[in-house]
Amino acid sequence: MSDPQVELTVVSTRPAPACRAEVQVEPVDTRQFARMRFIARCPDPGGWRHDFVVRARVSAVVAVTAAPIKAGEVLGNEHLTLERRDVTIMNDAIGSPQDALGQTSRRSLRAGEVLRSSQLASPQMVKRGDQVLMVARYEGIEVSMAGEALDAGARGAVVRVRNSASGQVVRMRVAGAGTVEPVETPPGISRP
Incomplete structure (x- = not known):
């Protein structure tokens, strides 16, 4: 998220008395921005205690779907735009379209929806038998x-691979489409 803005509204049934x-x-409970509880205390002798609720509204510039997206469709620049939206109850809104490019949608999305990381999955780069x-x-x-890949996997996933020459099965990390690399890399080895 970028350029976050927070609006606070204090909900109180009565004003607090004066305090010298x-x-x-x-804070008593600040787990949810939509309803946070606080206690105010006046430390004067014979002071007072007042409970109150604060409601926060958080907005930010986030990635939004520019067009309908089908389940399993790979996201490109044409699918995304940036807009200021209310994200008060969203903990996984995507702030940069770059974070979503190349990902696939887990379900169909309507145009104008805030894009959330829970809606996306990395596309399979290696399929079983490839x-x-x-x-x-x-x-x-x-x-x-x-x-030969013995498992399917997205970029970064660990899959079993049978070496075509020796027949040995080893665990490898998916580096890209049709490419795998060692899972454990000794010091000094650079990955592609």
């Missing part, structure tokens, strides 16, 4: 060999 000292305010390139780099040396 500085009023002390303590021929993949196993790549490892160490100190400027790159070794690659053919393999």
Whole structure:
């Protein structure tokens, strides 16, 4: 989210009496912005205690769908726009379209919906049975060999791969479309 703005409204049934000292305010429950509870205390001798509720409205510039999106559709620039929206009850609104590009929608989305990370999934880069390139780099040396994916996975997922030459099954991390790399990399090895 970018450019967040917060509007606070104090909900009180009666005004607090005057206090000669500085009023002390303590939070009681601030888990939900839509309804937070506080206690105000006057430290004067014979002072008072007053409970009150504060409602917050949070708005920010977030990614919004520019057109309807089908379930499983890969998001591109044409699908997204930025708009100021109320995000008070959203903890996973996407602030930058770059964070959504290349992701797929888990369900159909209408035009104008705030895009949330829970609505998106990384697309499968490797499918079970795909021929993949196993790549490892160490100190400027790159070794690659053919393999067969035994699991499906998105970028960053760990999948089992059968080395085509030796038949050995190893765990590899999906680096991109049709490419996997070692899961554990010794010091000095750079990943593609």
